[in-house]
Amino acid sequence: MTQSQLEQTEFADNPEPRCAVVLLLDTSGSMHGKPIAELNSGLQDFDAALKADRLASLRVEVSIIAFGGKVRALDVAGSPHGNGTQEIAFSAEQAFVTADRFHPPALNASGETPMGEAVRRAIELLRDRKDIYKRNGVDYFRPWIFLITDGNPTDSGWEQSAELAKQEEQRKGVLFYAVGVENADMKTLARFSDQHQPLKLKGLAFRELFRWLSKSLSAVAQSRPGEQAPLPPVGWASVDTSH
Amino acid sequence: MIGTSHQEAATPCQDAHQYRLLESGEVILAVADGAGTAARSAEGAALAVKRAVDALEQACRENKPASDEAWSLCMRQCFGLARQAIADLAAQDGSPIRLFATTLTCAVLAETRIVLGQIGDGFAVAQDGHGTLLGLTTPQRGEYANEAAFITMPQALDCIDVTTQALNAKAVALATDGLLRLALKLPGYTPHPPFFIPLFAFAAGVTDAASAGQQLADFLASDRVCARTDDDKTLVLAASVGPSDTPPSLSIGQGGA
Numbered sequence: 262m263t264q265s266q267l268e269q270t271e272f273a274d275n276p277e278p279r280c281a282v283v284l285l286l287d288t289s290g291s292m293h294g295k296p297i298a299e300l301n302s303g304l305q306d307f308d309a310a311l312k313a314d315r316l317a318s319l320r321v322e323v324s325i326i327a328f329g330g331k332v333r334a335l336d337v338a339g340s341p342h343g344n345g346t347q348e349i350a351f352s353a354e355q356a357f358v359t360a361d362r363f364h365p366p367a368l369n370a371s372g373e374t375p376m377g378e379a380v381r382r383a384i385e386l387l388r389d390r391k392d393i394y395k396r397n398g399v400d401y402f403r404p405w406i407f408l409i410t411d412g413n414p415t416d417s418g419w420e421q422s423a424e425l426a427k428q429e430e431q432r433k434g435v436l437f438y439a440v441g442v443e444n445a446d447m448k449t450l451a452r453f454s455d456q457h458q459p460l461k462l463k464g465l466a467f468r469e470l471f472r473w474l475s476k477s478l479s480a481v482a483q484s485r486p487g488e489q490a491p492l493p494p495v496g497w498a499s500v501d502t503s504h
Numbered sequence: 505m506i507g508t509s510h511q512e513a514a515t516p517c518q519d520a521h522q523y524r525l526l527e528s529g530e531v532i533l534a535v536a537d538g539a540g541t542a543a544r545s546a547e548g549a550a551l552a553v554k555r556a557v558d559a560l561e562q563a564c565r566e567n568k569p570a571s572d573e574a575w576s577l578c579m580r581q582c583f584g585l586a587r588q589a590i591a592d593l594a595a596q597d598g599s600p601i602r603l604f605a606t607t608l609t610c611a612v613l614a615e616t617r618i619v620l621g622q623i624g625d626g627f628a629v630a631q632d633g634h635g636t637l638l639g640l641t642t643p644q645r646g647e648y649a650n651e652a653a654f655i656t657m658p659q660a661l662d663c664i665d666v667t668t669q670a671l672n673a674k675a676v677a678l679a680t681d682g683l684l685r686l687a688l689k690l691p692g693y694t695p696h697p698p699f700f701i702p703l704f705a706f707a708a709g710v711t712d713a714a715s716a717g718q719q720l721a722d723f724l725a726s727d728r729v730c731a732r733t734d735d736d737k738t739l740v741l742a743a744s745v746g747p748s749d750t751p752p753s754l755s756i757g758q759g760g761a
Contacts, residue, residue: 270702401649
């Protein structure tokens with residue numbers, strides 16, 4: 262008799278807490294050829310790894326901003342028209358999808374490296390995204406910006422964006438990670454964060470990098486109150502990251 | 505007739521709870537949730553509930569507060585004693601107190617008053633004589649889902665939420681955050697009636713406390729619950745059974761992820 266009362270309990274239907282990540286991907290001309298191909302493969306692995314983790318697939322929200330020639334937010338929901346590289350508006354409603362609905366776009370490389378504007382856009386998108394969470398009673402984790410580049414910013418005013426990124430990280434608004442590929446200027450990248458030194462990708466180990474990122478986001482998205490999810494070791498980078 | 509039962513999960517669990525039913529009629533309940541990444545948080549949680557409940561019992565016996573203000577002060581002092589006990593243990597072992605990080609939620613049902621103290625993201629819900637559900641405390645949470653307040657923080661004693669309410673509670677539930685998303689509706693943390701009403705009906709109908717505790721533990725460990733939360737979860741239920749002058753029965757369930 263009493264047991265059946267416990268079976269009658271029904272649970273509140275709250276949305277899953279979210280962990281937003283903006284992938285800031287350099288698609289400038291210098292990425293043409295093998296680098297962009299490896300980056301695309303890495304995105305495929307990222308997608309598969311996140312989808313394989315049920316909770317992460319419901320909690321991790323992905324947005325991609327590509328900067329090559331111009332800065333573009335990319336459709337990551339695999340809309341029925343276009344080839345997936347389609348540009349969409351910088352809108353926090355549209356730019357993010359949970360990993361279960363993520364369709365990695367196929368990236369092409371061309372143009373300059375407007376990294377500064379890309380960083381500023383990412384910070385703005387994440388601020389707006391958090392407002393949406395708050396309005397809708399959705400719990401969330403500290404969002405990530407993950408910047409991957411093989412070059413130097415070519416847009417004027419990138420220094421202000423670097424300062425903005427530092428401030429946003431300082432006030433715990435975001436976690437900022439930068440990864441330099443091949444000839445990237447690590448000193449310049451270091452100016453975007455006081456808390457995480459930029460990491461140098463070993464060769465073109467994008468696939469390893471993205472599997473690491475997926476694992477890290479899965480850990481964060483399932484961390485409990487009081488936990489700072491420990492991140493897996495960084496096997497894909499060639500600098501010591503122990504401090 | 506007072507009945508209690510207690511189930512411990514076999515898996516490591518950083519949750520703890522304590523309760524007392526005093527002959528003078530007061531009911532004292534406490535739950536605590538040790539921080540997952542703090543090495544000795546299970547000890548912190550166990551010590552916090554023990555010291556707080558001991559101190560509240562002593563206050564009830566020796567110098568029972570007579571007003572809301574006196575109760576609030578008493579509850580704050582008991583949290584202070586709980587923190588001090590953890591600080592003493594840490595000092596004795598030469599360990600930093602943060603290794604013992606834990607939340608703490610305590611309730612005292614005294615006559616027609618219910619007094620609640622809390623630090624962290626536990627929660628407490630009461631049901632009055634008309635069956636209406638009432639959230640007694642809002643979980644303390646930071647901006648991010650993995651942030652929490654702990655009694656071991658330096659400024660902890662300034663962060664304790666204490667409330668007193670005139671309420672002749674028919675039933676009360678205290679729980680750790682593992683059940684939060686199942687039992688409360690976000691963002692307002694309002695009690696979810698389809699969760700609590702069957703639970704309180706279960707508690708009010710308890711005749712064999714040992715069996716009830718087992719059933720509650722089984723419930724917390726059930727696939728249905730575990731599919732929705734992978735955290736440690738503790739639920740303490742107290743409900744009046746029979747005439748209103750009868751002390752409540754207690755059912756304790758605890759489950760570990």
